[in-house]
Ligand SMILES: Nc1ncnc2c1ncn2[C@@H]1O[C@H](COP(=O)(O)OP(=O)(O)OP(=O)(O)O)[C@@H](O)[C@H]1O
């Protein structure tokens with residue numbers, strides 16, 4: 400679905416203060432894959448994402464979305480129809496007149512069919528404890544409430560990811576390069592590497608490792624709270 404070959408991006412290319420934000424990235428994402436891209440501030444995540452819907456074009460290298468090269472001007476709108484994006488700042492994102500419609504728009508953007516929409520919207524509002532605001536106007540919400548509403552799309556995607564655990568992949572960026580890649584349980588348990596990349600280590604994994612060091616038989620690859628609870632219950 401997405402193929403990236405030797406992609407580099409240099410901001411201010413024609414000026415003195417060049418910034419190499421992406422440095423020869425190779426990456427392939429297949430249809431149905433759920434890939435999380437992580438990395439500390441300035442590691443290149445947003446720059447990479449912007450290449451996926453032609454908001455930026457490569458300085459060198461290529462990126463194809465469903466076999467369409469993003470450099471092909473005639474394909475821009477077709478590519479943008481395929482690549483939905485949720486932005487960091489909730490004020491830039493809210494577009495509908497009610498919270499309910501706004502969430503529906505976000506879910507539609509990630510490919511959820513209308514038939515499923517109503518029940519999904521209700522489920523999502525419950526998760527973020529915003530059921531009472533279903534019919535409210537989004538721009539009247541507080542900053543934190545807006546963020547909760549906009550987080551719904553992310554929560555929803557994460558939920559899907561857990562269901563599709565087989566095709567889960569995490570890619571860690573560092574200074575515009577792929578520093579680490581693998582399944583979540585492989586990536587998030589490499590505590591020393593994660594710390595080197597200035598990334599937080601999941602609390603459950605850190606706890607599992609500490610208990611493991613003290614001789615308690617818990618897999619150091621424990622990532623989910625449920626698994627930790629299950630392992631600990633064996634000791635009661
Ligand atoms: N429009 C721009 N002009 C010049 N430099 C930029 C621009 N946007 C980003 N950069 C630089 O490119 C590098 C990568 O930035 P990018 O925004 O892709 O990082 P990020 O991983 O998304 O960070 P964050 O976690 O803070 O969102 C940084 O050094 C940043 O300062």
Ligand SMILES: [Mg+2]
Nearest residue numbers: 444445446487
């Ligand atoms: Mg960013």
